[in-house]
Structures are given as C-alpha cells and as structure tokens.
Amino acid sequence: MKNEVVVEISARHVHVSQEDLETLFGKGYELTVKKMLSQPGQYACEERVRVVGTKGEFPAVSILGPTRKETQVELSLTDARSIGVVAPVRESGDLDGSGTCKLVGPAGEVELEKGVVAAKRHIHATTKDAEEMGLENGEIVSVEIPTANERSLTFGDVVVRVSDSYALAMHIDTDEANAAGMKPNAIGKIIK
Numbered sequence: 001m002k003n004e005v006v007v008e009i010s011a012r013h014v015h016v017s018q019e020d021l022e023t024l025f026g027k028g029y030e031l032t033v034k035k036m037l038s039q040p041g042q043y044a045c046e047e048r049v050r051v052v053g054t055k056g057e058f059p060a061v062s063i064l065g066p067t068r069k070e071t072q073v074e075l076s077l078t079d080a081r082s083i084g085v086v087a088p089v090r091e092s093g094d095l096d097g098s099g100t101c102k103l104v105g106p107a108g109e110v111e112l113e114k115g116v117v118a119a120k121r122h123i124h125a126t127t128k129d130a131e132e133m134g135l136e137n138g139e140i141v142s143v144e145i146p147t148a149n150e151r152s153l154t155f156g157d158v159v160v161r162v163s164d165s166y167a168l169a170m171h172i173d174t175d176e177a178n179a180a181g182m183k184p185n186a187i188g189k190i191i192k
Contacts, residue, residue, distance in 0.1 A: 003133050003190040005123055007145060007170045008038060009177040012079050013062045014049055014103065015072045021063075024049055024105025031065040038169050039124060041066065050104035051075075055084030070095055071103070073116045076175040080118065090117040091159060119173060122159045123190070124166035133190060137162035143170055143188040151181035154191065 022029055025047065032046040048060040051073060058079070072095060073087075080087035086099035099116030102109055123143070125135060135141070139160045146152050155176065170188055180186075 004187050005143065005168060005170045005190060006038075007143070007172060007177075007182065007186045007188045009182070009184055010074065010119065010171045010173055011062075012051075012058060012073075012075045012174075013044075013064050014051065014074070015064055015068045016049075016103075017069060017071045018067045020071045020103070020110045021067055023108045023110050024103060026107040029107075031063065031067065033065065037064070038167055040165060040167055047105075051083065052102040052104060053080075053083030053085040055082070057083055071110065071112060071115050073099075073101060073103070073112065074119045074173075075116065076173040077118050078175050080116065085116050087116050087118040089120050091120050091122065091161075092117075119171065120159055121155055121157065121170070121172045121176060122161050123168075123170045125160060125162050125168050126164050126166055127162060129168045130160065130162045134192070135160045135162070135190070139192075142191040144191055145180045145182055145186055145188050147181050147183075147186070149181040151179070153180040155180075155188075158190075 033043045034046045035044045045063040047063045051058045051061045075087045085101045098114045142156045144154045
C-alpha cells in the first residue's frame, strides 16, 4: 500500500434515531434499504425527509441507515448557510452544542435541539490498514487530491478513525469536492 485512499463524496443526509424515525414515519416503522454504501452495514434508504431551517429548506434529504442512538443531520457549510442553520464542523456523533433544525416526514415533525453538523473530513481504516500505513486512531493527517483540471488540492485536518468495522475510505463533503474539482472516487495520497 502506498498510503493511498479512495476519496468518497458525502452529500447532505440524515441519520435518525428509532424514536425520531417513528415520529416522522409512524409507530413501528422500519427503514427500507435502497443501496448499500461502502462502509459495512451502512445503506442509503428509500425514505427522505424535509430539512427546514430559518431561511429555507431541502425538501427531500436522504436518510442513511441503520438507525442511530441520536439523530444527526450532515450538511455542507454552503447547505447550512442557504437554509439558515448553524452546522459546526464536527466528527460524527459529537453533537453537544451543534445546530438545530426541523425534520418533517409523512407522519410528523421533529424539532432537533442539536444534531446539525458539517462532518469533519475523515479517513475510515481497519486496524490492518492503519498498521500498514503507519496511522493511528485520532491522528490528524493531510491528503493530497491530484486532479486533471488544475485544481489539485491538499486537505489538512483529516482525522483518522480506526475500527475493524470500517472499510478503507476518506469522506469529504460536496463543498470540499467542488473546491478540488474532484470526480467521485478519486485517489488521494495520505501525507503525515
């Protein structure tokens, strides 16, 4: 391995708790798998919700499954500004003091008192991947994204997340991908 990683673009999406899922879609509701994602056990769902801010809304945002302990809305910073919500840059699950919004589903609404974030760019790696690349859980690295359109970019502040439940991949949001003029599934070079 040459310290290379596939770079995946993560568009706006919502992770829901079972309680919020049932408020939005009805008692006993279960998510419907639309497409499996690159991370083991993760999937895009058929279900979509309306994400409402103070200045606007996104009418049909994808839910990713399975359900989680807490509901989390992941937006790019441009998305957040456009609908009037605050989205601090955070690692997934770090929700204290994060932004607020309203979610609207076919059966009800949820007013989130926290949970809106712009996901901190990160690399998922297995223990074996991390060992082979000399990486450690929580380490901060940079990743160079070479592009053919003269917009090559090196992303700093990339957090490494190590777990044997992951598959090797880097995740960035649409703002970051657009800044680099990047095509989906580009190959990035990890720089320590």
